[in-house]
Amino acid sequence: MRTDLVVVGAGAAGLLAAVAARRLGHEVLVVESSGQVGGSTATNDGSLWLPANDLTGHGGIPADTADSALRYLNGLAAPESDVIAARRVAFVRTAAAVGRWLSTSKIALEVVKSLPDCRPDADGAASQGRTLRPRPAPPKLDPEWVGTLRGDDSVKANPGLLSRLTSPFRDPGELTGGAALAAELLRRALASGVEVWLDAPMTELVVEGGSVTGVRVRRADESVQVDATTGVMLACGGFEADPLRRTENLPAPTSTVWSVGVGADGAALTAGEQVGAAVCGLDQAWWTPVLLADGVAHRVDLARVAPHGMIVDQAGDRYLNEAQPPGPAGRRMYEHNRGMRSVPSFLIMDSRHRKTYPLGPWAPGTSPKAAIESGDLVRAARLDELAQAMGIDLAGLIGSVVAFNQLAKRGKDSDFGRGDSAWDRHFGDPLLRRNPCLGSVAKQPYWAVRVYPGDAGTKGGLVIDDRSRVLREDGSAVPGLWACSASAASLFGSFQPGHGAGLGAAVVEAYRGVLDLSGQLDQVDRALA
């Protein structure tokens, strides 16, 4: 089999690369290891952090510039290398063009209104406008392909607070969020003649004289060689499902079970080893606190922000602002665990929290019998019973609840600043005017779940340059090999600049890689400068 470009991975980044390359005249084959299309994108709200996009400066959304976004990024953490510095410049300059490319591809995007950057008070931060999401759309795919789209049923089953705030999964019959984005990219790919192989994992690169000239793929129990005359784009995620690489690289303790990622097993890193590619940032992930229900991880982003709940360590002490963005919250869990056990931590809720807000797979107002029997979810009439069932120090817990309730009464968390920032308030309950994130934990019965520092995929990977070319240790590019998104080391290092930053960077890197392999990047960069 011979083609121009092999794209490895049918997530949003891979599909965008395929559509863009096809549009520029290349023959493209996408190989996808699973039987499903859409990757992790199709399981989330599809938010894209694209600074200075065309929707800013209109309809009440403040104007934005690439320069202020760059100031913001570099103020959060100085770039670790010249390569990262150049990638950040390229990202902020190209982000708007990718938003435009999606719009001209009939993927309508809208601003997530009133959602600020993760650090809204930092220099160069935007109060809103940088996070876009796809508008809901009916699936226009052939029915046989609709069935191959990944989805997240637990989110669909739990609209609760989500429907009042971010509303990622709406009317039946319409695809929303990441699923809408992935479906439209897939439809365009297929319509334009891109070939897509499912259940076809790349097992290795084909390398000749130091250049990548194709891939080997396992297909129907056979090993097939595909020659790629232009090259290979790795868009096959990180290593969240590889227990060995997790133990070697991520902070301890760690577990594949805590990941809500798509299950990438480090194929990009294995491929990189074949060609002597440099790697970095392997100790980083897109941290996101999770609970476990029947052994499956579920994010607790809304449950931990909602009023009438608080997170404590094993000593029963609060130690963090529960409403902060998921990245820093997960990192804080690990930092605190060095001095006092906070892996797992405990989310303590009162009856109002359970009645009103979503919690993992359990709809508001329900008392799921199996989860209570298994101990995944604990219900108790009194705090001492709850502390005993969870193994939390009782005196510490009671002291923390009393202190927390006084803060809630004042509507001001003077200990950890919960609800102070515009980010926190965006995700809180708008019906609580004084502090949408703060409400006492005082009404029986009490509830608790264990909370782990989970992840939505890993952040470290192959070192790429601002053209998305894979680099060796000596800084030279591996001919014929490009990588993007979680297959590449993140340009954001350990921090999270805004909601949708992972996907925003992913699509920009895919786009720039395709322009580079088509020989058009310099011309586009000159126009964007």
Ligand SMILES: Cc1cc2nc3c(=O)[nH]c(=O)nc-3n(C[C@H](O)[C@H](O)[C@H](O)COP(=O)(O)OP(=O)(O)OC[C@H]3O[C@@H](n4cnc5c(N)ncnc54)[C@H](O)[C@@H]3O)c2cc1C
């Ligand atoms: C639950 C969840 C929530 C998230 N929320 C957000 C968010 O709010 N904002 C944000 O920006 N980001 C978020 N992310 C991260 C974001 O989804 C990713 O950064 C982005 O979607 C990555 O897209 P991708 O196409 O590069 O990779 P993926 O979507 O991970 O796709 C990789 C694909 O490669 C396939 N693959 C793996 N190995 C092979 C192989 N050997 N051969 C062939 N194919 C292979 C996989 O099966 C998968 O389909 C979230 C992720 C998850 C899991």
